[in-house]
Amino acid sequence: MRALQYTKFNGTISLNEVPDPQLVPNSAIVKIESASICKSDISAWKGVDPHVSVPIIPGHEFYGHVAQKSDEVEIQNGTPVVVPVTCGCGMCGPCKNGQQHICQNPFQPGFTHNGGFAEYVLIPNANQNLVPLPGHLQKHSSALLSCRVACAYHAIMKSHHHDTKSWCLIFGFGVFGMSCLKVAKALGFKTIVIELAHEKLAKAKAMKANHTFHFHTPSLVNLIGEIVKDSLFLSIETSGNLLAIEKSIKTLCETGHHLQLGFISPYNDKAISPQLISTIISKEISFIGSHGVNGADYSSLFSLIHDAEINLDSLVEVQVPMELIPNYFSDFDTNHICGAVMMV
Numbered sequence: 001m002r003a004l005q006y007t008k009f010n011g012t013i014s015l016n017e018v019p020d021p022q023l024v025p026n027s028a029i030v031k032i033e034s035a036s037i038c039k040s041d042i043s044a045w046k047g048v049d050p051h052v053s054v055p056i057i058p059g060h061e062f063y064g065h066v067a068q069k070s071d072e073v074e075i076q077n078g079t080p081v082v083v084p085v086t087c088g089c090g091m092c093g094p095c096k097n098g099q100q101h102i103c104q105n106p107f108q109p110g111f112t113h114n115g116g117f118a119e120y121v122l123i124p125n126a127n128q129n130l131v132p133l134p135g136h137l138q139k140h141s142s143a144l145l146s147c148r149v150a151c152a153y154h155a156i157m158k159s160h161h162h163d164t165k166s167w168c169l170i171f172g173f174g175v176f177g178m179s180c181l182k183v184a185k186a187l188g189f190k191t192i193v194i195e196l197a198h199e200k201l202a203k204a205k206a207m208k209a210n211h212t213f214h215f216h217t218p219s220l221v222n223l224i225g226e227i228v229k230d231s232l233f234l235s236i237e238t239s240g241n242l243l244a245i246e247k248s249i250k251t252l253c254e255t256g257h258h259l260q261l262g263f264i265s266p267y268n269d270k271a272i273s274p275q276l277i278s279t280i281i282s283k284e285i286s287f288i289g290s291h292g293v294n295g296a297d298y299s300s301l302f303s304l305i306h307d308a309e310i311n312l313d314s315l316v317e318v319q320v321p322m323e324l325i326p327n328y329f330s331d332f333d334t335n336h337i338c339g340a341v342m343m344v
């Protein structure tokens with residue numbers, strides 16, 4: 001089959017002819033229809049993620065159809081599916097408790113195993129890890145349901161603050177931040193987006209965020225405080241920036257929830273200050289980590305997308321064939337694309 005592959009970190013991503021994946025017990029082979037570049041694909045390619053070894057086919061955010069399956073797999077050939085970014089082994093404690101997204105021995109396409117920038121991908125433990133799509137979501141942009149849109153939904157549902165009168169603060173407006181905005185608005189939150197790039201702030205305005213602020217706006221915490229008036233209980237940090245975490249904690253109201261979605265670079269030489277920990281304690285802030293998406297989240301997410309008419313297509317900015325995808329890896333941090341880059 002044709003696949004994108006890199007053999008060294010930060011090296012060339014080549015379009016290669018590689019062997020087709022082969023079924024193992026309780027597995028399925030998915031024919032890829034679309035796949036998008038997520039920021040964590042870039043971290044993996046740069047060698048920042050310790051779970052990745054080379055050579056590897058990248059890509060964990062994809063949509064496709066079941067092409068082959070082993071006998072134990074209940075889902076039928078031809079079924080349109082997505083695959084959660086973190087697949088469970090089915091054997092460990094979290095998997096047995098229905099929490100395969102925090103599996104102790106996870107299968108992660110594009111990280112621990114070959115991923116979706118290919119014609120086909122192998123998915124083990126397929127009865128647990130394949131998510132069939134309803135009719136209204138059988139389209140290219142549904143690749144975003146393997147990671148960013150679904151992870152945003154999982155995270156916000158974890159926060160337990162769903163008071164529709166309250167505000168939601170979003171730090172960082174890449175596709176992950178955009179996904180958080182769409183989900184938060186669909187759940188009834190009023191939204192404030194904080195971002196460094198002016199073109200992304202313009203995108204946030206176009207997507208009807210109630211307020212947008214540049215990250216370096218003077219007195220940002222006070223300005224937001226005047227808007228939210230003791231009604232900010234949810235703040236989402238998607239960028240992995242320690243200064244954003246500090247601003248989030250300081251801005252939240254007492255008993256608010258800080259949701260940390262962005263991983264912090266292991267090469268970061270700064271630390272969270274003791275004063276910030278004291279603020280977390282004295283305001284009884286909940287600092288919540290969220291990772292991946294649980295298979296059980298999907299049916300209510302699909303209903304929300306349908307009922308609130310969330311338009312996933314509007315999150316996609318570029319659609320290109322497989323051979324052009326490597327260009328978008330190399331300029332990911334510097335391009336001005338406000339939306340997902342998708343292989344179709």
Ligand SMILES: [Zn+2]
Nearest residue numbers: 038040147148
């Ligand atoms: Zn992702």
Ligand SMILES: [Zn+2]
Nearest residue numbers: 089092095103
């Ligand atoms: Zn497991």
